[in-house]
Amino acid sequence: MSVHINAKKGDIAPTVLLPGDPMRAKWIAETFLENPVRYNDVRGMFGFTGTYKGKPVSVQGTGMGAPSISIYSHELINEYGVQKLIRVGSAGSYQKDVKIRDIVVAMSASSNNSMNDLPFAGENFAPTANAELFVQALQAAKEKNISVKAGNILTSDIFYQEDADYYKKWAKHGVLCVEMETSALYTIAARFQVKALSLLTISDSLVTHESTTSEERAQTFNEMIEIALAIS
Numbered sequence: 745m746s747v748h749i750n751a752k753k754g755d756i757a758p759t760v761l762l763p764g765d766p767m768r769a770k771w772i773a774e775t776f777l778e779n780p781v782r783y784n785d786v787r788g789m790f791g792f793t794g795t796y797k798g799k800p801v802s803v804q805g806t807g808m809g810a811p812s813i814s815i816y817s818h819e820l821i822n823e824y825g826v827q828k829l830i831r832v833g834s835a836g837s838y839q840k841d842v843k844i845r846d847i848v849v850a851m852s853a854s855s856n857n858s859m860n861d862l863p864f865a866g867e868n869f870a871p872t873a874n875a876e877l878f879v880q881a882l883q884a885a886k887e888k889n890i891s892v893k894a895g896n897i898l899t900s901d902i903f904y905q906e907d908a909d910y911y912k913k914w915a916k917h918g919v920l921c922v923e924m925e926t927s928a929l930y931t932i933a934a935r936f937q938v939k940a941l942s943l944l945t946i947s948d949s950l951v952t953h954e955s956t957t958s959e960e961r962a963q964t965f966n967e968m969i970e971i972a973l974a975i976s
């Protein structure tokens with residue numbers, strides 16, 4: 745047992761899918777895994793282990809924001825020996841041609857959080873996807889005929905920005921979309937030398953102000969989960 749996960753050693757697979765929402769974790773486990781068993785209910789942050797094509801895979805809710813995913817990824821890696829962490833999240837588009845329901849593979853994650861300020865003392869670490877997982881995700885998407893976009897994203901500490909134009913400086917530098925966890929996940933994975941990748945489905949657009957319905961989101965999340973499981 746770790747502080748935030750009440751699983752026994754061996755209950756969690758070496759590969760874990762990480763949605764922010766614990767109910768999405770439940771949906772993924774029940775929809776895509778064979779014989780899913782819940783191993784965590786601390787704080788309602790559900791985690792399940794089952795098999796996919798005979799191979800053990802876990803899915804763990806992370807909550808929202810860098811501090812929350814930092815806690816879960818740290819414990820999964822250091823207390824349960826997890827080697828591969830694949831975030832499956834939602835994101836807001838920063839670009840006109842990144843449309844709702846599109847899937848983004850996060851090559852790197854800029855951020856407005858301060859988690860690397862102290863360890864790097866004013867210098868800049870670039871949180872980056874594991875190259876092998878990144879290439880595998882693009883290949884899996886191609887084989888499944890699922891179109892994806894890949895590039896830099898923003899991990900933000902702020903969901904409700906006061907300035908509606910805040911996104912524009914990031915958009916100008918090619919940042920594709922905004923979410924709230926990936927820079928922390930990539931930093932922690934690098935620190936402990938394990939593999940991490942974020943797959944994101946665009947749920948709304950900061951540019952056009954469109955938004956998906958929950959039904960539509962579920963269908964598009966299907967494709968993102970298929971890619972994640974293909975590289976698990």
Ligand SMILES: O=P(O)(O)O[C@H]1O[C@H](CO)[C@@H](O)[C@H]1O
Nearest residue numbers: 763764765808833834923924
């Ligand atoms: O859908 P999830 O994985 O939670 O991801 C996005 O949704 C939440 C905000 O609504 C943040 O956690 C953000 O990163």
Ligand SMILES: O=c1cc[nH]c(=O)[nH]1
Nearest residue numbers: 834835836922923924
């Ligand atoms: O963090 C997020 C996630 C989805 N949509 C947003 O606008 N921001």
